[in-house]
Amino acid sequence: MNYKDVNSELFSRVLELTRLYDTADAKSVNKMAHETLVLTCHEGLRDTGQAFGNLFSQVDYLCKRHNVKLPDWIAVQAMRRHTNSSEPLSREDFFYDMRALSRFISAVTGTDVPGELLRVLPAERKPYTKAEGTDVRYVRCIVRGFDDKYIYVSAEEVLGGAMLAADYTADDLTYLSELLREGMQLNLLDCKLEGSCTYSGSEGDVKCDIIVPSLVIVEPDYLIDISSISACFKEYGHHPLIYTLDRMKPRANSQAILLGNLAGSVLDDIINSHGTYNMASTLKKSFSEKALEYSTCTDFNPAVFKANAAVQASNINAAVTGMFGEYDRSRVVLEPSFVCERLGLQGRVDLMTTDFRLLVEQKSGRNLNIERAAQSGGKGLQLEPHYVQLLLYYGVLRYNFNLGFNKTDIRLLYSKYPPAQGFLAVAFYRKLFAEAISLRNKIVAADFDIALDGFDSVLPELTPATLNTTKTASSFFQRYLLPQIETVTGPLAAMPPLEREYFCRMMTFVYREQLLGKVGSQEGVTSCSADLWNMPLAEKLETGNIYTGLTIKAKECAEGSSVPDRITLSVPGQGEGFLPNFRRGDMIYLYQYRADSVPDVRNAILYKGNIDELHTDEITVVLTDGQQNPDVLQVQHPEDMPDDMHKAMVYAVEHAGTDASGSSGARALLEFVTAPDDRRSLLLGQRAPRRNESVRLTKSYNPSYDDILLAAMQASDYYLLVGPPGTGKTSMALRFMVEEELTRPGASVLLMAYTNRAVDEICAMLEDASLDYLRLGSEYSCDRRFKHRLIGEAVRNCPRLSDIRERIASVRIITATTSMLMSRPFVFSLKHFSLAIVDEASQILEPGLIGLLAAHDHEGGVRTRCSIDRFILVGDHKQLPAVVLQSETESAVSSESLRAIGLDNCRNSLFERLLRTERAAGRTEFTGVLRRHGRMHPDVAEFPCREFYASEHLEPVPLKHQKETSLNYADTGLTDKLDTLLRTHRMIFIPSQPCRRPDVSDKVNTSEATIVADLLSRLYSMLGSSFSASRSVGVIVPYRNQIAVIRKEIEKTGIKELEDISIDTVERYQGSQRDVIIYSFTVQNRWQLEFLAANCFMDDARIIDRKLNVAMTRARRQMIMTGNVETLSHNAVFREMISYVESKGGLFRYYE
Incomplete structure (x- = not known):
């Protein structure tokens, strides 16, 4: 993108803001100012390879990069804070902010502030005044430099953004010298001011206040799970790389783990039972929920398990009885979650009271200190990892809710023992707490x-010697602990050179994705976990990432639950244009806040759950842990709401983050490293795939598919099937492959896909074929039609473990998303699969698939038999790929060894790499292309087939609608040119008018919204009684903001049926189809073309625009597009597309 174009637009926006101040509302002005700052940072940071937790750090980085002086740094940071709010500024302060923004734009872009703008802005910056009486209990800051005594930082808000010198000479802080780097964000907690000193930096000498934290x-935005930190406190020390090691270990499944999970459920059920507890119901529910884990647990002994469970239940019951002699049972909450940005922690507590008087963490395992009644290093009977975990939970409560010292009674419940021995009251131990925070850092x-x-x-x-920080050499360490460490370190040390390069490059990619997923890269460009507290409320509402002002309408018990866990909430108006970015199955936080305040997850008790139903005026969530306490999550009737909003309590719903993808990627790569030599060589292109030419099909399935089916069945290792849009990948090819495979004696098939939606389609195909199967997954992410196929549901009425095992072992087809299978790989210990078929393979990154294809039996050695004999990958690399947070430059591969095996960028799928390998080797027997498409009419298909699928030589089946010579729209009596064009042309482009407004988002185009609504109204009339909201027409847009604007225009038509049509982004439309597709390009600025054409690559000297390809290939009978021609023409593919439509007579000038 030409910087000159962007510079002009940025300065024009600032000038427009100065004119809007007196006429527009503060919320709109602040929002536009904030977006301008975000856009400036985006342009300045492109391809820097940096991760930034928030806009604060982005501005700081660019100020340093472009030598912005401290006073201007303070001014632009103040401007950033002001724009996070909807509150109005004085005219004087607003124009000071615009001056700061203009100077920042000038510095970042290297251009002078235009004279027209200079004439309306203050000549001098706002005089700096040091804040008095500052609260220094909490300081967010960025490191500018450090020496042996002080960390020199720029504070975000306190002391007017002044430079501070943080004294870190205390014994428990000196370790920081090994971690510090410029640009690092810090939280300084519980500080006091002590004098001043001088910092000699690039700007000369700067006087700093000394602060002692x-x-x-x-990096507080990078949340670490508390249980993961406590697990690093081992008998042999607590090195930070233990955390790294633990993430790579195979997911364990043992009787002890299952007993721990059951004991947690027992505690919940006893609390919820009010004296009528029945352990049999807890066991039954546990067996249903974890049927796969129980049936694949190799050391499971039912009799011993039930006896141990009975002991746990008896001890927990006694502990609960004693607990509520002292504490108020009505205030108990179970498994509440917390997000603590101040400490950089997150976690979930077993039990606490809402008045914070009691905090309990339960442990079901053995405690030798209790059994020996010995003191543990002067720290009591508790085990150190458990003590650390409890102390960190207590710290979270203290810092999130500003609790006083000794406010909370903190206890460990060792439920293997009677309460007199196992219910331990522990004290806050600051030294150990500081050690835990040090390890977290x-x-x-x-x-x-x-x-x-x-x-x-x-x-x-990553060696045992490094991790063994205490240098222990005990018999217990040598016999039990060292072998556990070596299951990871041994294979890593033995990697051959190519595998080592592959493993390290992919692990780096996984870690970078995790980093960006936690702290983000650039605000407004990617989403991340830290958006929960860094994203302004106005932006959360605009992006649909929060529901606010909710009230509880009803509480019910979900199926199989005995306590209210199904919560229905009334949704009030969320503001004009609100469009929720939530889907059924999404994991969420539900929390309460005061109606007159801004919702903030950091100041609330969070209840985790999943969305089950979404409607305009209400949503239903199912909590992970139901709450028996009637005072928690109360039903609220409108007449009961207080008039004083300061007293009214309402609810918010936001997305809940997870670290699962990073850990599963790391585990998958270790699984690959430890796989049999033959499979590793195959996947790294070190040996050619094999085939068995003697294999023959048992019958003819379809003449168009038989050749490909035969080649796929003959492949002894893998087969790669390219399935362009509408070629029957699932309904035909995949079905025939499954049916043919099952003719082989003893065959079992594993069917996987990237999305739950694709798995739903696979399930529908299996149901149509009357094939028996089971599905792994959550009922909230599964279409209700297939709920009975979930393993937990299928075995609900199996009374014995042997029956459960038999049901799973005997079924010949298992289906799941790849992510679900990675999180629950236990099925491989019960079933061996002769064939795995992966749909949507081109959307799956290598770490998300290679571990499954390399899954193997770990019993009896490191490298044994693979769990999958052969695999078929089905995909289309010319459609949208997996979402990658890193830029293409960051994910690029420089190693010549890796590039030689086709790995030139980690953002490409394994499917694409293997396809490239086959083409480079000149082999055709292991790849196939489905060439006959049954979706697009030939007139619709001509352009995408010519531009995007030239080498695939696609042709229509043809089906009935592909043979039609006319659209057969009904005569409505209208005879204008647009109606005539709609009846006669299948490819149409309508130029929109420029409609940029400074108070309207750049992600909105009102001209196109008007055009789209008019088109829909005309099509509705032409289709008459044959109109169907789910089949007839769909609308595709690049931005979610445009959806709301189009919906508003649709309302003006007064046609109720149009309200149900699907309007969504290209990404959400992949896999769908409609008779007519309308695509609103929306963009009006040249810099937006980068986003619109972000998924392009070269193939056979042609530019393949994946996003445009997906949009155009959703249409069966007609494709209509509208866009700003002047802007779109700066892109070669768009220019060619418009020219093509015009040459066919399909260009219509709506406004002439």
């Missing part, structure tokens, strides 16, 4: 180092 939190610093410097920078340190 009690705690320092490194070291873990975060290590993760950042891996992401920035590469995994090969830490690989040499």
